[in-house]
Amino acid sequence: MTAKSRTMPVVIFLAPFLLIYISFQVYPLVQAAVSSLYDWDLLTSQKHFIGIDNYLRMFTDPTFWDSFKHTLQFVIYSTPIIVFSGLLLAILLNGRNKFLQIYRTIFFAPYVLSVSVTTLIWGFMFNPQKGLLGALSTLLGTREIYWLTDPNYAMSAIIITTVWWTVGFNLVLFLAGLQDIDGSLYEASMLDGANSLQRFRYITIPGLSRTFMLVLVLQIIASFQIFGQVYIMTKGGPGGTTRVLIQYIYEAGFRDYELGYASAMAVFLFMVMFIISYIQFAVFSEEKK
Amino acid sequence: MKRTKLLTHAILIVLAVICIIPLYWMLVMALTPNAALKLNSTALWPQGLTLVNFAGVFNAGLTMRWFLNSVIVTGMTTVLTLLFHSMAGYAFAKMRFRGKSFLYAFSIAGLMVPKEAMFIPLFLMFSSLQAHNTYMALYLPRIATPLGVFIMVQFFRSIPDSISEAAEIDGASAYRTFFQIILPTSLPAMTSLGIFTFVLTWNDYLWPLVSATRKEMFTLTTGLASLQGNFAQATELGSLMARGVIACVPLLILFLIFQKNLIRGISISSGSK
Numbered sequence A: 001m002t003a004k005s006r007t008m009p010v011v012i013f014l015a016p017f018l019l020i021y022i023s024f025q026v027y028p029l030v031q032a033a034v035s036s037l038y039d040w041d042l043l044t045s046q047k048h049f050i051g052i053d054n055y056l057r058m059f060t061d062p063t064f065w066d067s068f069k070h071t072l073q074f075v076i077y078s079t080p081i082i083v084f085s086g087l088l089l090a091i092l093l094n095g096r097n098k099f100l101q102i103y104r105t106i107f108f109a110p111y112v113l114s115v116s117v118t119t120l121i122w123g124f125m126f127n128p129q130k131g132l133l134g135a136l137s138t139l140l141g142t143r144e145i146y147w148l149t150d151p152n153y154a155m156s157a158i159i160i161t162t163v164w165w166t167v168g169f170n171l172v173l174f175l176a177g178l179q180d181i182d183g184s185l186y187e188a189s190m191l192d193g194a195n196s197l198q199r200f201r202y203i204t205i206p207g208l209s210r211t212f213m214l215v216l217v218l219q220i221i222a223s224f225q226i227f228g229q230v231y232i233m234t235k236g237g238p239g240g241t242t243r244v245l246i247q248y249i250y251e252a253g254f255r256d257y258e259l260g261y262a263s264a265m266a267v268f269l270f271m272v273m274f275i276i277s278y279i280q281f282a283v284f285s286e287e288k289k
Numbered sequence B: 001m002k003r004t005k006l007l008t009h010a011i012l013i014v015l016a017v018i019c020i021i022p023l024y025w026m027l028v029m030a031l032t033p034n035a036a037l038k039l040n041s042t043a044l045w046p047q048g049l050t051l052v053n054f055a056g057v058f059n060a061g062l063t064m065r066w067f068l069n070s071v072i073v074t075g076m077t078t079v080l081t082l083l084f085h086s087m088a089g090y091a092f093a094k095m096r097f098r099g100k101s102f103l104y105a106f107s108i109a110g111l112m113v114p115k116e117a118m119f120i121p122l123f124l125m126f127s128s129l130q131a132h133n134t135y136m137a138l139y140l141p142r143i144a145t146p147l148g149v150f151i152m153v154q155f156f157r158s159i160p161d162s163i164s165e166a167a168e169i170d171g172a173s174a175y176r177t178f179f180q181i182i183l184p185t186s187l188p189a190m191t192s193l194g195i196f197t198f199v200l201t202w203n204d205y206l207w208p209l210v211s212a213t214r215k216e217m218f219t220l221t222t223g224l225a226s227l228q229g230n231f232a233q234a235t236e237l238g239s240l241m242a243r244g245v246i247a248c249v250p251l252l253i254l255f256l257i258f259q260k261n262l263i264r265g266i267s268i269s270s271g272s273k
Helices: A003-035 A053-060 A062-093 A098-112 A115-125 A132-140 A154-180 A183-191 A196-224 A228-233 A245-254 A259-288 B002-030 B034-039 B052-059 B063-094 B100-112 B115-128 B135-144 B147-158 B161-169 B174-185 B187-202 B206-211 B220-228 B237-269
Strands: A038-040 A047-049
Touching: A003 A038, A003 A259, A003 B063, A003 B100, A003 B115, A003 B135, A003 B174, A038 A053, A038 A259, A053 A259, A062 A098, A062 A154, A062 A196, A062 A245, A062 B002, A098 A154, A098 B002, A098 B237, A115 A154, A115 A228, A115 B002, A115 B220, A115 B237, A132 B002, A154 A196, A154 A228, A154 B237, A183 A196, A196 A259, A228 A245, A228 B220, A245 A259, A245 B115, A245 B206, A259 B100, A259 B115, B002 B237, B034 B237, B052 B063, B052 B237, B063 B100, B063 B135, B063 B147, B063 B174, B063 B187, B063 B220, B063 B237, B100 B147, B115 B206, B135 B206, B147 B187, B147 B237, B161 B174, B174 B187, B187 B237, B206 B220, B220 B237
Parallel strands: none
Antiparallel strands: A038 A047
16 A cells, blocks of 8 residues: 555545634634733724733623622532432432333433523523412412522522433433442442441442542533523523623623623633643543553 | 332432423423413413414424524534544544544543633634524534544444454455444444434534524524513413423434433543443
């Protein structure tokens, strides 16, 4: 074979993906970093170089910090709930039984819904007059809660919605992790007379530690990117109490037409998530060795 | 022993009912006349069963157009992802060339870029091409995520080199080897990647929201979201819920058929397998 006949296929096999990847993934990243250094108006398309002013502005912008705080709140409250409910369900549902399969299907099903179907359902679930939660509080004789318009409850409503929507994803990952644990370990421990609690403590927990780290990091990354639920259900309200970072980036870019400023915040978000992803990567390759 | 089993089932049944009631309630409202819902929308049984709401979706409004848009965009994304990512994955897994490990690392590094954070530069790019409100703008950025390449590389590494070597000794070109011998054997991996891509694309929200600003170019996901802020729609709760049902039925059907593949796709792509 000539050198040419070996090189051509490689080029042809790689070119379509690499071209699209460089154009729509690598280039935008560079472009974001560059435009974050400009004062760039979307309407007039005028731009001029202002160095790091967008970043300086960002660190003194109370709305930016509020949005970042709400994003962190969401990450910190929702992550343990979603991860541990996924883990608990996986432990209850691990096995080859036909019934278990049906439960698994039910708990996983909401994950395939789009964010707008999810918010359509839950937006009305939380409606005190029209929704099921309102009917439930009437039934129990408790006070009506204005979930989506009360600053004390709006973030909880977003979190409840998200748990329902995405717990199935973690369930699936934990189930895969449980099935990877060597079954002979359990058999051996039973011969040694270990009870089910001891087996859980000394086999299941250590066996799941890698999956647990993985799920945790994936969940944190996903939670940092929260946008749709908030934007559709509360628009960031009431009074900005649920505005999250991606929403603020979106508003800065497309409501205030400040592309440079929006890019600076996008770069900030990218840095935060890059660090988290890097930790995941480091943990993951550490385990592989 | 028996008692704990019974208790487990009792807990699971309660949780399963809580999990499924919101979906069921959407269906009940979709089957109830709008007028009845104005008086009471919290019944768990349709009060005056009707298909009017569904008929309305087909006759009026843009929902069917959005459905078509979603089918086109999701279809194109899935097909192109499968083709391009399996080709690239095959090259990385089975072909020998200089700079391979660097190129692969470069391609996979994109997994660390949060897709949601980069919509501003993408928006500017398509603006300068004057390509917003086109199908291409909706699917091209979606096939740039390297997840598929990663999945396919993992798969192709697991098939023995002897298969492609035997074909090449028989004089088959690299293309024929790939398309006629390798691809048919990779059907399980392709199905997993395909269904995973389909679900993610169908449900994509932020990029279509930014790029497709003309109502006729909304996808079902952004279109349905656009109806929810609208107070006029709240008086037609049944029609709104019927649109919700139509938006999720294709996915739920696909999910029931390909559940195993989807789960496999998730496990591989997250790096847990």
